[in-house]
Amino acid sequence: MRKLFSVACLSLLFVLICAALWYRASTFVPSSPTHAPIHRIQVQTQAPTPSSYSSLRTLGNIHHLLIGTAVNADALQHDSQYRQILADEFSEAVPENSMKMDTVETGPSHYNFTQADALVAFALAHHMTVHGHVLVWANTTIPSWLQHAHFTRQEAMSLLHDYITTMVTRYRHRVTSWDVASEILSPSGSLRPCYWLQMIGPSYIALAFQWAHEADPSAQLYYNDYGIDTPGQKSHQAYVLLSTLLAQHIPITGIGFEMHELGYVLIPEQVISRTLQQFASLGLSVSISELDVSVYPYRGTLQQKVQYQAHVYGEVLRACLSLPQCTSFTMWGFTDRYSWVPQFTHHLDFPLIFDENYQPKPAYYALIHLLS
Ligand code: G3I
Numbered sequence: 001m002r003k004l005f006s007v008a009c010l011s012l013l014f015v016l017i018c019a020a021l022w023y024r025a026s027t028f029v030p031s032s033p034t035h036a037p038i039h040r041i042q043v044q045t046q047a048p049t050p051s052s053y054s055s056l057r058t059l060g061n062i063h064h065l066l067i068g069t070a071v072n073a074d075a076l077q078h079d080s081q082y083r084q085i086l087a088d089e090f091s092e093a094v095p096e097n098s099m100k101m102d103t104v105e106t107g108p109s110h111y112n113f114t115q116a117d118a119l120v121a122f123a124l125a126h127h128m129t130v131h132g133h134v135l136v137w138a139n140t141t142i143p144s145w146l147q148h149a150h151f152t153r154q155e156a157m158s159l160l161h162d163y164i165t166t167m168v169t170r171y172r173h174r175v176t177s178w179d180v181a182s183e184i185l186s187p188s189g190s191l192r193p194c195y196w197l198q199m200i201g202p203s204y205i206a207l208a209f210q211w212a213h214e215a216d217p218s219a220q221l222y223y224n225d226y227g228i229d230t231p232g233q234k235s236h237q238a239y240v241l242l243s244t245l246l247a248q249h250i251p252i253t254g255i256g257f258e259m260h261e262l263g264y265v266l267i268p269e270q271v272i273s274r275t276l277q278q279f280a281s282l283g284l285s286v287s288i289s290e291l292d293v294s295v296y297p298y299r300g301t302l303q304q305k306v307q308y309q310a311h312v313y314g315e316v317l318r319a320c321l322s323l324p325q326c327t328s329f330t331m332w333g334f335t336d337r338y339s340w341v342p343q344f345t346h347h348l349d350f351p352l353i354f355d356e357n358y359q360p361k362p363a364y365y366a367l368i369h370l371l372s
Contacts, residue, residue: 056364057091059371060329063321066129068092068330070290072338073115076122081358083122085334093123094131094289094330096340102143105163113170120174131328132171132178134224135164136208138194139183146195156199161211168215177220179256179289180212181205185225189237205241206250213251224256224289229275230267242282255279256289260332262345264297265312272319280325287328288320292351293363294341306350310362313353317370 060067069090075082086093097103098115106112123130141147151159168178184205186192196204212221223242228235238255245252257276276286293312295305320326333339337356341349350356353364 054368054372056089056367056371059368060091063371065320065326065371066092066328066330068094068129068131068328069334070094070096070133070330070332071098071119071123072096072333073098073119075338076119082335082338085354085358086122087126087128089334090128092129092131092328092330093119094133095119096133096333099132099167100134100137100140101146101163102141104167105143107145108149108159109162111166116171120171124174129177130171130175131222131330132167132175132219134179134182135167135212136160136180136184136196136204137182138192138197142195151199153199153201156196157204157207160196160200160204160208164208164211165215168212168219172216173218175219177222177254178212179224180208180221180252182224182256183226184223185228185234185237185241187227187234189233206245206248209245209250209252220253220285221251222254222256222285222287222289223252224258226258226260226290228255229257229259229272231271231275235275239279239282242279242284246282252284254285254287254327256287258290258332259288259316260290260341261293261312261316262296262341262351263294265293267315269315269318269322272316273322276319276323276326280323284325286320286323286326287330288316288326289328289330290332291316291330292332292339292341294345294349294351296345296347296349302350306362309350310366313363314366314370317367321370 056067067090069086069092071086071093072082073096076086095116098119104111104113104116120130122128146159164180168175184192184194184197191197191202200207209221212219223238225234225238228238242252242255280286291313293309295302295309298305298308300308317329320329331352333352335354335356335358336350336352337358339349339351341351350361353361353367355361
């Protein structure tokens, strides 16, 4: 009898130890991360109750805020689930690649509008705004046929004028805003070396805005860049550039803050909103134009990573909501299935608000909660 009691006590003790170890493991937060710690973030990440459920776009409308996403042309054409979520959740469509010069102008004055036309048709059929992207992108290669051409300055100006005029005229009143110039500043804040700067000179920037305005005077015309959402040399130089162009009456009406958060992010909402406000004080509309949040830099379980990711998405939306001039909150895609990030960083990543099987992630619910 005594032996039986001892065995029972030892068994109970063993069970209690296992339970304690399980609890410790399931609530583990790294104390000495090799990258960056994941702070305990209280983020509303539970599914909204069915009665309260509404879509991002419907809730965004309450705040007069467009909820946008970059649109993948192949997915739009072939993936019905992609199309369904795109139409249900988003009020603004941005062509990820469909309106880029290397997609559209396949040769001097030879255009292929197939992808761009399909995107515009889908968006308008689902009462979505279309933001054109991008007329002049300094941080990319130009079409191969242009790389091998030997144009004069005048010929290069005519080429860029014709491209901008062709695109903006074709989609006049259907594409209501454009990224006219994107990523034209280098990280140091100097003008980024590119084909147009080399061929035309710094005036290419003002000319691009003027030509776009001439083609559609009603269109909102944006400057778009990354690394300008927090104080620093690049943000300061962007402010100087825009102030100068506005003083010269160049028709710039907005600025897009890309916010590809690929490193460890600890920028509090107050810092972001202060920077956004600074540019808004120039009389510009402000947009969050290409938001995605890598989970790679963080340690911890995947569940903890996506919890912190939800916190970062929420901070950026909070900054946008704090500013009446912030009119668009756009993510660079919405499902991990088609994110550009893994191809760019060459490692697994889950940067968006739906997973690769179209299941909403904590970041999605964090946005729903904030907008509600
Ligand atoms: O369509 C061709 C396909 O036919 C070919 O087989 C394949 C082989 O490489 O390439 C395909 O084109 C790729 C295209 O995406 C469509 O998938 C290009 O190689 C690839 O370079 C291109 O990457 C895009 C990148 O811009 C460069 O244009 C990304 O999807 C896109 O997310 C990214 O977006 C940029 C914004 O425009 C500006 N801000 C930064 C952002 C991220 O780099």
